[in-house]
Amino acid sequence: MTYKLAIVGFGTMGQAICGGLVEAAGRPPAEVIVCDKGKGVRARAEALGVAWAASPADAARQAEAVLLCVKPKDLGAVLDGLRTAGALDHDPLVVSIAAGVDLAYLEGRVKPTTPVVRAMPNTPCSIRMGTTVLAPGREATEAHLAVARTFFEPLGAVIELEEPHFDAVTGLSASGPAFIFVILEALAEGGVQCGLPRAVAVELAARMTLGSAAMVLQTGRHPAALKDEVTTPAGCTIAGLLALEDGRIRSVLARGIERAAQVAGGLGK
Numbered sequence: 001m002t003y004k005l006a007i008v009g010f011g012t013m014g015q016a017i018c019g020g021l022v023e024a025a026g027r028p029p030a031e032v033i034v035c036d037k038g039k040g041v042r043a044r045a046e047a048l049g050v051a052w053a054a055s056p057a058d059a060a061r062q063a064e065a066v067l068l069c070v071k072p073k074d075l076g077a078v079l080d081g082l083r084t085a086g087a088l089d090h091d092p093l094v095v096s097i098a099a100g101v102d103l104a105y106l107e108g109r110v111k112p113t114t115p116v117v118r119a120m121p122n123t124p125c126s127i128r129m130g131t132t133v134l135a136p137g138r139e140a141t142e143a144h145l146a147v148a149r150t151f152f153e154p155l156g157a158v159i160e161l162e163e164p165h166f167d168a169v170t171g172l173s174a175s176g177p178a179f180i181f182v183i184l185e186a187l188a189e190g191g192v193q194c195g196l197p198r199a200v201a202v203e204l205a206a207r208m209t210l211g212s213a214a215m216v217l218q219t220g221r222h223p224a225a226l227k228d229e230v231t232t233p234a235g236c237t238i239a240g241l242l243a244l245e246d247g248r249i250r251s252v253l254a255r256g257i258e259r260a261a262q263v264a265g266g267l268g269k
Ligand SMILES: NC(=O)c1ccc[n+]([C@@H]2O[C@H](COP(=O)([O-])OP(=O)(O)OC[C@H]3O[C@@H](n4cnc5c(N)ncnc54)[C@H](OP(=O)(O)O)[C@@H]3O)[C@@H](O)[C@H]2O)c1
Pocket: 008, 009, 010, 011, 012, 013, 014, 035, 036, 037, 038, 056, 069, 070, 071, 072, 074, 077, 078, 097, 098, 099, 120, 121, 122, 123, 174
């Protein structure tokens, strides 16, 4: 049996990607085989109708592409195990989503002829509203990138970018949902402080954020221009904005992204 895709590491991201392929993109479950060292992988695989393997090598040697969804600290051992077992000898496309693990590291642990693509998705992929950034390795052709796209397009937008941007992408796009959740929580707290029921405050904060983000993407206009349109002279919005500026909101958020990117760069070392 040959599978189109082996997913090694069936945790948060592995399951999100598998679910997107099978449930959203309508890929036949028979094309996918998954593997995870934790218990319960069999039940999770069976819930999606996909096959499961007892080891990464068993999964990889049967697949045309191998998607590595383990934590950065586990990736070296997984790649070394695959190489020792000869599980990549047929040169499948290898795609890694590990933060901070660069193409040079990945390519140093596979045969020189093995095509490698680096990908950085985010957790909104689990509801098909994610963003994934892709960068091709030395041996990866346009055709390999097109194959990699088919894994992530069912989960949201896919963008190609040069690899040197990946730590910044990780800090902004992959860590970013956590920052937005904190901001949403804080916005809702403001509503609660002013008397809104908590559930209403959370819903208003989330819908307002969703709509505002969609305005930026759909109009292509600068966020500052859209902000100015909300801001009437001597009105309530400018009063709120100045209170936010007193708290250095812009530099706090920008420095948060910078710090996350710095740490991302060290994760694979
Ligand atoms: N979560 C995010 O927001 C996000 C966003 C972008 C990229 N990423 C990247 O995605 C990768 C996975 O993250 P995640 O959040 O999905 O992690 P996760 O939920 O911990 O999933 C990783 C899974 O891989 C399993 N695993 C570890 N070693 C293994 C091995 N040798 N063979 C088979 N399975 C093995 C783990 O099992 P155990 O738990 O038993 O160790 C775990 O179930 C990471 O490299 C991360 O940098 C994550």
